[in-house]
Amino acid sequence: MTRAAAVLALSLLCGAQGLRAQSSAGDLMGQGVRKYQALEYDAAAALLSQSLGRDSLADSLRARALTYLAATELFRRQRDSAIVAFRQLVLLNPLYRPDELIFPPQVTNLFQEVRRTTRAIAVSVPPVSEVRPRADRFFTARVLASSLADVTVTLAQEDGTQVRQLYSGPVADSLVVTWDGLTAAGATAENGRYVLRVTPRNLTADGPRARLVMLEVKQEAPDTLPWPPELGTPPLLPDRTSSGPAFRSLAAGLVVGAAAVALPSIMAQGKDATGARFAVGAAVGISGFVGFFAHKPRPIAANVRTNTALRDTWKKKLDQVKGENANRLRSIRLVVRAGPVTIAERASE
Amino acid sequence: MKTIALTGILALTAAASGRSQERPTFAFRGDAGFVWVRSDSAVVGAGGPARMHGPVLGGEGRVLFNGFAVGVGLLSGTLQATDQTVKRDLIEGRLVVAARPLPWLEMSIGPFVRAYITDTSTERWVFWQARARVDAPIVAASLTSYLELWRALSSEVNLVTGAGRMQGGEAGLVYRPPQRPYRLRLAYRLDDAAVGGGRRGSQTLEAISVSVIVGGW
Numbered sequence: 001m002t003r004a005a006a007v008l009a010l011s012l013l014c015g016a017q018g019l020r021a022q023s024s025a026g027d028l029m030g031q032g033v034r035k036y037q038a039l040e041y042d043a044a045a046a047l048l049s050q051s052l053g054r055d056s057l058a059d060s061l062r063a064r065a066l067t068y069l070a071a072t073e074l075f076r077r078q079r080d081s082a083i084v085a086f087r088q089l090v091l092l093n094p095l096y097r098p099d100e101l102i103f104p105p106q107v108t109n110l111f112q113e114v115r116r117t118t119r120a121i122a123v124s125v126p127p128v129s130e131v132r133p134r135a136d137r138f139f140t141a142r143v144l145a146s147s148l149a150d151v152t153v154t155l156a157q158e159d160g161t162q163v164r165q166l167y168s169g170p171v172a173d174s175l176v177v178t179w180d181g182l183t184a185a186g187a188t189a190e191n192g193r194y195v196l197r198v199t200p201r202n203l204t205a206d207g208p209r210a211r212l213v214m215l216e217v218k219q220e221a222p223d224t225l226p227w228p229p230e231l232g233t234p235p236l237l238p239d240r241t242s243s244g245p246a247f248r249s250l251a252a253g254l255v256v257g258a259a260a261v262a263l264p265s266i267m268a269q270g271k272d273a274t275g276a277r278f279a280v281g282a283a284v285g286i287s288g289f290v291g292f293f294a295h296k297p298r299p300i301a302a303n304v305r306t307n308t309a310l311r312d313t314w315k316k317k318l319d320q321v322k323g324e325n326a327n328r329l330r331s332i333r334l335v336v337r338a339g340p341v342t343i344a345e346r347a348s349e
Numbered sequence: 350m351k352t353i354a355l356t357g358i359l360a361l362t363a364a365a366s367g368r369s370q371e372r373p374t375f376a377f378r379g380d381a382g383f384v385w386v387r388s389d390s391a392v393v394g395a396g397g398p399a400r401m402h403g404p405v406l407g408g409e410g411r412v413l414f415n416g417f418a419v420g421v422g423l424l425s426g427t428l429q430a431t432d433q434t435v436k437r438d439l440i441e442g443r444l445v446v447a448a449r450p451l452p453w454l455e456m457s458i459g460p461f462v463r464a465y466i467t468d469t470s471t472e473r474w475v476f477w478q479a480r481a482r483v484d485a486p487i488v489a490a491s492l493t494s495y496l497e498l499w500r501a502l503s504s505e506v507n508l509v510t511g512a513g514r515m516q517g518g519e520a521g522l523v524y525r526p527p528q529r530p531y532r533l534r535l536a537y538r539l540d541d542a543a544v545g546g547g548r549r550g551s552q553t554l555e556a557i558s559v560s561v562i563v564g565g566w
Binding site: 245248249252253255256257259260263264266267268269271272273274276277279280281283284287288290291294295 | 383385387389485486487488489492494495496498516517518519520521522535536537539540541551553555556557
């Protein structure tokens with residue numbers, strides 16, 4: 001009980017600390033914004049810098065903090081610092097634009113100037129997508145560029161084997177790239193981990209770096225119909241007469257014939273007997289062979305016709321099920337779960 | 350033994366009559382055959398030859414009801430020694446009560462009398478038989494083989510030595526021609542009788558016969 005209470009208390013403490021760290025970064029940014037609005041630029045710059053120093057600041061707040069910091073630095077006549085802040089902002093989100101109703105033209109003009117000179121790309125993917133190969137449901141990735149850029153978008157397996165090139169060409173502002181769930185060979189992608197890579201075609205030392213998104217692909221096969229049960233007897237009828245009666249007849253003839261021959265040995269202790277028993281024994285034995293051939297299995301025409309019809313019906317049903325299953329399998333579903341966007345190392349580019 | 354046999358007959362007939370709700374049917378069989386008798390005892394057939402043979406004629410009638418049958422049979426012929434010096438008449442008669450506990454199995458019981466008659470003497474055997482017959486169809490409803498074994502429950506003979514163990518068997522074939530009301534039978538029969546407990550020899554009768562059967566047997 002004591003241990004459980006201690007663990008609970010520790011968990012609550014850790015949770016509260018995390019919450020406090022996040023809220024304090026946001027608070028710092030809020031205070032910085034208020035100082036900016038109050039024209040206390042030094043205090044604003046300090047608070048905003050502090051808030052940006054916290055890792056817990058979300059990207060949307062970080063973009064806002066960078067905008068206010070750049071404006072603050074511009075009004076503090078620290079143009080270089082403002083440019084650095086705007087460059088960070090462009091790299092963070094190439095599509096972000098300062099609100100022209102909030103910031104004066106000198107701020108937005110500087111931002112546009114930085115944006116034109118800072119080449120940045122980004123990629124945005126939905127966390128979970130459902131793809132239907134050969135149907136009209138695609139995986140979509142949005143490629144963003146701060147300025148005109150040539151990019152290549154590829155999908156590769158985790159080990160680097162390329163699966164498909166999705167796009168190669170210019171991106172002026174943003175571009176939606178789609179993937180239909182197929183490989184370059186036209187096959188449906190197998191289950192596994194894939195890497196969506198957005199790479200600038202002209203890599204430079206100060207240029208943008210490739211963006212990677214880890215994709216977890218899982219096939220979800222549709223339900224298929226069971227095959228019709230194999231035909232047995234019944235409903236199939238015997239195609240031929242049974243061989244049982246033939247062998248029973250033969251056995252009866254041979255056993256009784258042999259018994260006739262052996263009667264003196266069995267009943268009269270092997271005393272010398274006449275040959276009459278051989279005549280009867282032979283007659284009965286031959287009758288057994290006659291019975292065997294009379295009962296020899298032969299086709300039953302009516303049953304053969306009935307069975308042929310049954311088999312044809314069963315085969316048609318089987319073909320229908322196969323066709324339906326093939327249709328269903330063609331509409332296989334892929335569930336694509338996207339991980340966070342990461343930036344490639346220079347060496348790996 | 351005789352008591353047991355009588356009890357068996359009474360039980361079978363009582364059961365048959367107790368269940369007799371169907372109208373009885375009749376069946377007849379006429380036999381023509383050839384008999385061989387061999388005696389290796391000095392007593393049996395004393396004064397006569399050791400080997401005899403001759404043709405025989407016979408028949409049996411049965412009343413059938415509810416799977417039971419009561420029948421009376423008779424067979425007669427003249428036997429002659431191999432050297433044709435001695436003749437004997439052979440007469441056999443029997444009463445049988447039969448039942449079919451299974452379609453392929455017939456059990457029967459009844460007294461059997463066999464007599465060898467000369468001008469001066471008659472050698473008479475009387476014994477009670479218990480018989481079991483198995484039918485084995487070869488071609489359904491038209492060709493059937495059968496095997497019948499029997500053993501005497503008791504036996505008597507008017508010889509000084511007395512009778513001993515008696516047993517025998519019969520194997521044959523019954524053919525029903527298509528669209529005909531009768532059946533044809535080919536049979537081989539062997540009866541063996543020990544004399545004086547087997548210490549004094551034995552008498553063996555073999556017969557081959559062709560029969561015509563009318564009615565459900």
